[in-house]
Amino acid sequence: MANVLETLRARGLFESATDEGLGHFLERPTAVYAGFDPTSDSLQVGNFVAIMGLAHFQRAGHRPVALVGGATGLIGDPSGKTAERVLLSPDQVEKNLAGIRENLSRFLDFEDRQAPARIVNNYDWIGRFTYLEFLREVGKHFRIGAMLGRESVRKRLESEAGLSYAEFSYQLIQAYDFLHLFDTEGVRVQIGGSDQWGNITAGIELIRRLRGGEAYGLTFPIVCDSSGQKFGKSEGNAIYLDARRTSYYDFYQFFIRTEDADVIRFLKIFTFLPLEEIAGLEQEMRRQPEARLPQRRLAEEVTRMVHGDRGLRIAEEASRVLFGGSIEGMSAEDLLAIFAHVPSAVICREEAIGSTVTELAVRAGLGRTKGEVRRLAQGGGLYWNGRRMTEPERHLGVGDFIEGRVAVLRAGKKQFHLIRLDG
RNA sequence: GGUGGGGUACCGAAGUGGUCAACCGGGGCAGACUGUAAAUCUGCUGGCUUUGCCUUCGAAGGUUCGAGUCCUUCCCCCACCA
Numbered sequence: 001m002a003n004v005l006e007t008l009r010a011r012g013l014f015e016s017a018t019d020e021g022l023g024h025f026l027e028r029p030t031a032v033y034a035g036f037d038p039t040s041d042s043l044q045v046g047n048f049v050a051i052m053g054l055a056h057f058q059r060a061g062h063r064p065v066a067l068v069g070g071a072t073g074l075i076g077d078p079s080g081k082t083a084e085r086v087l088l089s090p091d092q093v094e095k096n097l098a099g100i101r102e103n104l105s106r107f108l109d110f111e112d113r114q115a116p117a118r119i120v121n122n123y124d125w126i127g128r129f130t131y132l133e134f135l136r137e138v139g140k141h142f143r144i145g146a147m148l149g150r151e152s153v154r155k156r157l158e159s160e161a162g163l164s165y166a167e168f169s170y171q172l173i174q175a176y177d178f179l180h181l182f183d184t185e186g187v188r189v190q191i192g193g194s195d196q197w198g199n200i201t202a203g204i205e206l207i208r209r210l211r212g213g214e215a216y217g218l219t220f221p222i223v224c225d226s227s228g229q230k231f232g233k234s235e236g237n238a239i240y241l242d243a244r245r246t247s248y249y250d251f252y253q254f255f256i257r258t259e260d261a262d263v264i265r266f267l268k269i270f271t272f273l274p275l276e277e278i279a280g281l282e283q284e285m286r287r288q289p290e291a292r293l294p295q296r297r298l299a300e301e302v303t304r305m306v307h308g309d310r311g312l313r314i315a316e317e318a319s320r321v322l323f324g325g326s327i328e329g330m331s332a333e334d335l336l337a338i339f340a341h342v343p344s345a346v347i348c349r350e351e352a353i354g355s356t357v358t359e360l361a362v363r364a365g366l367g368r369t370k371g372e373v374r375r376l377a378q379g380g381g382l383y384w385n386g387r388r389m390t391e392p393e394r395h396l397g398v399g400d401f402i403e404g405r406v407a408v409l410r411a412g413k414k415q416f417h418l419i420r421l422d423g
Numbered sequence: 424g425g426u427g428g429g430g431u432a433c434c435g436a437a438g439u440g441g442u443c444a445a446c447c448g449g450g451g452c453a454g455a456c457u458g459u460a461a462a463u464c465u466g467c468u469g470g471c472u473u474u475g476c477c478u479u480c481g482a483a484g485g486u487u488c489g490a491g492u493c494c495u496u497c498c499c500c501c502a503c504c505a
Binding site for chain 2: 159160161162253256257258259260261262263288289290291292295319322323367369370371372375376378379380381382411412413414415
């Protein structure tokens with residue numbers, strides 16, 4: 001049986017474990033869980049680390065359980081947050097759960113004969129508690145001193161923002177989750193980001209106290225880029241795993257743009273590529289960094305994993321065209337094909353002809369306001385069909401559209417938007 | 424419930440009657456340079472029908488020719504006390 005702990009360590013996915021005996025314990029198949037917060041209707045690349053963690057466990061023969069936090073999502077985890085979170089409505093959580101289920105179902109193998117993955121929702125067991133029952137059955141076993149000692153709590157208490165009772169209670173719920181999965185799924189290990197340490201140990205203690213059982217925790221590092229920024233944002237937007245939120249093209253591009261200083265580490269964390277192969281890429285990078293081979297490989301691997309061969313092909317094709325040469329001289333057909341999965345807007349012909357460049361740019365979603373687009377143009381960062389646009393107030397005619405029906409708007413080097421005329 | 428401190432743009436933070444759409448820093452976006460990298464330098468970072476107009480400084484009222492700045496009430500946060 002593959003030693004998953006060694007694998008995680010070697011790939012930079014290991015930060016710490018609650019018990020030195022974990023390695024020994026993992027020599028026999030067990031079940032492991034990680035939780036996912038339904039803060040959005042799609043997981044983000046930031047969640048990818050946890051998914052990879054579960055996947056590595058499954059590959060090593062352990063049964064992965066993905067927990068979506070239908071209950072905890074209603075409260076909000078204070079870990080790693082500097083301010084009290086705005087409460088999500090039950091409707092919103094419900095909607096987000098569906099999306100996250102969708103995401104997860106693509107990374108874990110539910111058909112595996114030895115260790116099929118499971119997805120569970122903690123609302124199913126937390127939701128049936130009354131307040132009094134919960135206090136008696138769970139709250140009774142928690143000591144305030146220990147709760148106050150937790151990093152996430154202490155930090156928030158010291159901060160200006162403080163901490164509400166609801167968020168303070170969060171750790172009880174997550175601890176109970178572990179206990180519940182220990183009982184019903186045979187889960188003995190919880191994995192999570194290092195900010196989850198307190199929540200995880202709370203569960204382990206609860207299990208020991210109520211069941212006299214051994215349970216383990218393992219954390220992986222919170223992935224940051226070399227400038228210390230939390231990984232997973234681009235142009236101010238989170239990178240989602242769902243193509244409806246982040247296009248194949250944008251997803252692929254996000255990884256292509258990885259800095260040299262980060263790319264080798266990211267290859268280990270976000271792909272299953274053998275370490276020898278990654279070492280080879282590192283050599284290659286030293287020899288000719290401008291070729292960006294590791295970046296290409298990273299983008300390729302991750303995009304294929306998340307969006308399949310088809311998504312990867314579309315992203316690569318679009319990238320080749322947009323960064324390879326000029327779009328000048330391309331036919332409307334070609335452009336439509338390339339931009340099929342790039343943000344685009346369909347605008348009615350009568351409206352488009354005669355309106356200004358800025359107006360259309362806002363309609364296409366390139367900027368939020370006309371002022372923003374104007375400033376962009378002023379700084380020289382606005383392009384219309386590949387040429388710098390210096391007169392953002394110009395009224396457009398049919399001739400401004402390729403074959404009278406398509407135009408490509410660009411902000412800077414990286415953000416493309418397609419405008420298609422209707423009718 | 425009491426006392427004190429505080430709520431300013433994405434974040435931090437200045438501003439205590441007009442010259443304030445609001446110093447500065449971070450973040451973000453863009454330009455130059457480059458390798459779709461990093462570092463560096465530069466510009467921008469309320470809205471608009473843009474030589475001007477409109478909406479912003481927790482909320483609502485009020486004083487004033489004029490309020491982010493003064494007064495009243497309310498809401499929220501923090502600390503200590505009860």
